[in-house]
Amino acid sequence: MSPRLAAWAVLALVLTFLIGPFVIIILAGLSAGNSLAFPPQGISLQWYLKVFTIESFQASFGMSMFLAVFGTLAALGLGIPAAYGLNRYKVPGAETVRLVVSAPIIVPGIIVGLGLLRYLVIPTGIGITLALFLAHTALILPYAVRVVSASIENLRTDIEEAAVLLGCTRFGAFRKVVLPNIRGGVLAAFILGFVTSFNQVPVSLFLSGPGVRTLPVDMIAYMEINYDPSVAALSALLAFMSVAIVFAAEKFLGFSKYV
Amino acid sequence: MSDFLTLQDLTLAYGGTVAVDRLNLSIRQGELIALLGPSGCGKTTTMRSIAGLLTPKSGTIRLDGRDITRLAPSRREVGLVFQSYALFPHLTVFENVAFGLRLRREKDLDAKVRAGLATVGLSDFADRAPAALSGGQQQRVALARSLVMNPKVLLLDEPLSNLDARLRLEMRLELQRVQRETGVTMVFVTHDQAEALALADRIVVMRDGAIEQVGAPEEIWTAPASAFVADFVGFETILPDPETGGALAWRPAAVSLGHGPHTGAVRGVSFAGAAREYVLDTPLGVVKAETPASEPPLPLGAEVAFDLPRETAARLPGTL
Amino acid sequence: MFSSRAEGLALTLPAAVFAAALFLLPVGILLSEAFRTAEGGWTLMGYWEFFSSGRNQTVFLRSLKLAAEVTAVAAVIGYAAAYSIVTLPKTARGRVFGLVILPLMISPVARTYAWLVILGRTGFVNEALVSLGIVDSPLRILFTETAVFIGLLQLFLPLMVIALVSAMENMPRDAIPAARVLGANWAQVFLKVILPLTREGLVIGGTLVFTGSLTAYITPAILGGSKVLMLETLLYQRVTVANDFVSASVIAMILIVMSFSANLLLKRMATARRSRAAS
Numbered sequence: 001m002s003p004r005l006a007a008w009a010v011l012a013l014v015l016t017f018l019i020g021p022f023v024i025i026i027l028a029g030l031s032a033g034n035s036l037a038f039p040p041q042g043i044s045l046q047w048y049l050k051v052f053t054i055e056s057f058q059a060s061f062g063m064s065m066f067l068a069v070f071g072t073l074a075a076l077g078l079g080i081p082a083a084y085g086l087n088r089y090k091v092p093g094a095e096t097v098r099l100v101v102s103a104p105i106i107v108p109g110i111i112v113g114l115g116l117l118r119y120l121v122i123p124t125g126i127g128i129t130l131a132l133f134l135a136h137t138a139l140i141l142p143y144a145v146r147v148v149s150a151s152i153e154n155l156r157t158d159i160e161e162a163a164v165l166l167g168c169t170r171f172g173a174f175r176k177v178v179l180p181n182i183r184g185g186v187l188a189a190f191i192l193g194f195v196t197s198f199n200q201v202p203v204s205l206f207l208s209g210p211g212v213r214t215l216p217v218d219m220i221a222y223m224e225i226n227y228d229p230s231v232a233a234l235s236a237l238l239a240f241m242s243v244a245i246v247f248a249a250e251k252f253l254g255f256s257k258y259v
Numbered sequence: 260m261s262d263f264l265t266l267q268d269l270t271l272a273y274g275g276t277v278a279v280d281r282l283n284l285s286i287r288q289g290e291l292i293a294l295l296g297p298s299g300c301g302k303t304t305t306m307r308s309i310a311g312l313l314t315p316k317s318g319t320i321r322l323d324g325r326d327i328t329r330l331a332p333s334r335r336e337v338g339l340v341f342q343s344y345a346l347f348p349h350l351t352v353f354e355n356v357a358f359g360l361r362l363r364r365e366k367d368l369d370a371k372v373r374a375g376l377a378t379v380g381l382s383d384f385a386d387r388a389p390a391a392l393s394g395g396q397q398q399r400v401a402l403a404r405s406l407v408m409n410p411k412v413l414l415l416d417e418p419l420s421n422l423d424a425r426l427r428l429e430m431r432l433e434l435q436r437v438q439r440e441t442g443v444t445m446v447f448v449t450h451d452q453a454e455a456l457a458l459a460d461r462i463v464v465m466r467d468g469a470i471e472q473v474g475a476p477e478e479i480w481t482a483p484a485s486a487f488v489a490d491f492v493g494f495e496t497i498l499p500d501p502e503t504g505g506a507l508a509w510r511p512a513a514v515s516l517g518h519g520p521h522t523g524a525v526r527g528v529s530f531a532g533a534a535r536e537y538v539l540d541t542p543l544g545v546v547k548a549e550t551p552a553s554e555p556p557l558p559l560g561a562e563v564a565f566d567l568p569r570e571t572a573a574r575l576p577g578t579l
Numbered sequence: 580m581f582s583s584r585a586e587g588l589a590l591t592l593p594a595a596v597f598a599a600a601l602f603l604l605p606v607g608i609l610l611s612e613a614f615r616t617a618e619g620g621w622t623l624m625g626y627w628e629f630f631s632s633g634r635n636q637t638v639f640l641r642s643l644k645l646a647a648e649v650t651a652v653a654a655v656i657g658y659a660a661a662y663s664i665v666t667l668p669k670t671a672r673g674r675v676f677g678l679v680i681l682p683l684m685i686s687p688v689a690r691t692y693a694w695l696v697i698l699g700r701t702g703f704v705n706e707a708l709v710s711l712g713i714v715d716s717p718l719r720i721l722f723t724e725t726a727v728f729i730g731l732l733q734l735f736l737p738l739m740v741i742a743l744v745s746a747m748e749n750m751p752r753d754a755i756p757a758a759r760v761l762g763a764n765w766a767q768v769f770l771k772v773i774l775p776l777t778r779e780g781l782v783i784g785g786t787l788v789f790t791g792s793l794t795a796y797i798t799p800a801i802l803g804g805s806k807v808l809m810l811e812t813l814l815y816q817r818v819t820v821a822n823d824f825v826s827a828s829v830i831a832m833i834l835i836v837m838s839f840s841a842n843l844l845l846k847r848m849a850t851a852r853r854s855r856a857a858s
Contacts, residue, residue: 006663014656015678018682018737082590090587100599106838107838108831108834116605145594161310162401163358165312165337198686199686201796234689235693246681250677
């Protein structure tokens with residue numbers, strides 16, 4: 001076997017293993033029957049349509065969207081200044097700040113979720129939704145800081161000095177000169193944060209209450225009780241959503257160079 | 260008209276280290292001043308403090324009768340052309356030049372920007388992105404961006420160092436023309452003595468955070484005030500003068516080769532177009548000399564007689 | 580212009596305080612629970628009791644074993660895949676690499692759920708086996724270690740491939756042909772050239788796969804159920820079923836210690852590389 005052929009054979013096997021399952025759930029979701037099976041029993045779009053009518057999915061999808069959008073925005077609100085400060089200033093204890101800000105990536109999410117439930121939600125009585133929002137914000141923070149940092153690092157400091165000499169305030173220079181030039185990085189951080197938050201399970205596991213659940217946690221709960229193709233259809237839809245977001249991001253801003 | 264920009268007892272520090280120590284300098288309106296010195300001499304630091312990007316530890320900076328020492332950079336009426344030009348990459352050439360004018364909400368913005376671009380010969384490039392311009396063009400945009408603000412002083416950081424040799428000459432003429440036409444006071448920083456000599460009305464030679472000599476180019480060229488300045492402007496042989504207790508300095512061309520009271524061995528020879536340059540090992544130390552290239556070359560290792568005539572030497576006050 | 584310490588702190592402190600309050604504080608309290616007695620004193624009994632339970636030992640060892648197995652198999656497949664990718668022409672390389680990364684952006688729940696369809700009693704594999712007459716009745720694959728292993732491997736293999744591809748791209752271009760010309764066979768080329776030159780990539784990929792597998796929740800929850808518990812599913816079960824926060828605290832400590840050591844190892848590798856490059 002020629003080396004070229006061997007390489008393609010290896011890749012075909014690996015890609016089948018990695019991507020094949022998605023093809024199977026897309027098809028399993030197309031089943032006309034009532035239980036999960038592959039190959040599907042007949043072809044219909046009923047399950048793809050049904051997932052939109054399942055009330056708990058509607059609610060948890062809304063919750064996951066809310067967390068992914070606003071959690072990421074909040075994380076950027078904290079993370080952009082932090083990334084800027086860490087890159088431009090000699091911050092006392094910069095290493096500690098970096099470590100603390102990146103802790104959410106290292107600490108397993110399930111522990112964080114449990115800790116927040118037991119020592120924040122229960123004693124203070126704050127709502128589960130607020131706790132989820134705070135937890136997701138903290139979870140995305142490391143990605144926001146890292147991706148935005150990379151963009152700021154690549155930007156020369158003298159354009160800010162030039163802006164200040166031409167009459168800008170410090171904040172004005174940041175808004176008019178820095179921000180427009182790191183827009184790609186900020187957008188990439190938003191997408192990465194959105195996807196991370198939306199797909200996140202362990203942090204949200206303990207942080208659920210009556211009617212308050214994120215979509216992935218809800219899906220796990222649903223599949224423990226039901227054995228129908230609706231979760232397959234929903235999984236396929238979610239996969240399409242992620243793929244579409246990533247493709248659009250890659251096409252319009254070269255996403256991969258930021259991540 | 261004198262003393263338009265004065266630096267008085269200016270002390271500048273980076274972190275804990277003093278970069279400039281009690282510097283005093285007066286600049287007249289409309290002058291073109293070069294701050295000349297090797298890297299680390301404090302010339303760039305001095306320039307940044309005039310712009311307000313660095314707050315002095317002590318001392319005062321006055322511009323046109325006003326104390327600007329602690330004034331915000333944007334209120335000093337000082338322009339700065341950065342070494343790397345610092346154009347805003349997300350804005351067109353036009354918007355780069357218009358940036359400061361917009362902040363000031365100036366009227367006739369369009370006309371002023373067009374006039375600024377015309378001054379530097381870039382009228383046709385208004386809609387380009389900075390990245391689409393050559394280095395020389397980018398620098399002229401940076402120049403126009405500062406000039407349209409009508410600064411009282413225009414600072415330029417190593418304005419010629421990022422350009423190739425041909426563009427450098429062109430830019431030199433351009434800067435002189437702009438200065439003639441606008442009459443703006445210019446202070447530029449350079450490590451290249453040839454640049455300073457060619458461009459400046461007066462040269463300020465700096466070393467280790469202090470001024471070594473201030474003078475017209477001719478003065479610096481013919482009468483360096485110290486061995487450091489002499490060495491910096493091409494006096495390569497500097498020897499103590501037993502008669503005065505000071506020192507004498509010769510350029511290679513001022514050393515006569517082939518006759519004289521001293522002898523030395525040729526250690527190196529290099530052809531430099533119009534001349535041939537020699538490095539001689541002599542009992543006095545290393546002597547550098549040159550002969551017209553038309554004369555036959557001396558072989559390496561040859562013993563050669565030479566003279567160090569007093570009348571061709573520059574006299575340096577003080578001991579070595 | 581950037582010399583003000585106060586400005587620097589004002590910019591970075593909110594993020595740091597937020598992360599500390601939301602992560603370090605609750606996690607810290609949780610970790611301390613296993614060391615507290617009901618009377619408010621200090622004790623190691625929690626740890627002793629946790630590790631003396633046969634079930635807990637099984638889960639602990641199983642988690643380590645599965646994580647190690649997944650890492651080892653991912654490394655083997657990863658080398659084959661990464662080497663195949665770097666030998667491709669440039670455009671094909673980018674596309675294949677993109678396909679390898681793509682699953683990382685997709686919900687792990689969706690990714691794991693696919694295996695339910697494939698490995699279930701009426702799933703793809705069993706249907707095929709039965710209809711081909713290889714087995715009489717469907718095999719039980721789901722809720723076994725094998726199922727969890729397959730799920731974890733699919734989840735984390737891309738991380739290994741990414742790490743190895745970037746390591747191989749940084750290898751001197753002609754290292755392999757040079758070794759071949761000097762008479763090395765393929766095994767020697769791998770052991771003497773590729774492996775030493777990509778060791779850092781292997782460590783990075785290996786750490787990511789190992790910690791990812793060890794701290795996985797979704798895969799063992801869906802494909803292992805209560806029969807094949809791993810550390811995180813055990814933690815969830817102890818809390819929800821038995822309100823056992825001491826076990827939760829011990830498991831949390833195990834997970835954090837493992838994750839932090841892995842990250843420290845990574846950091847040390849990274850700095851070692853930098854200082855070597857500088858010398």
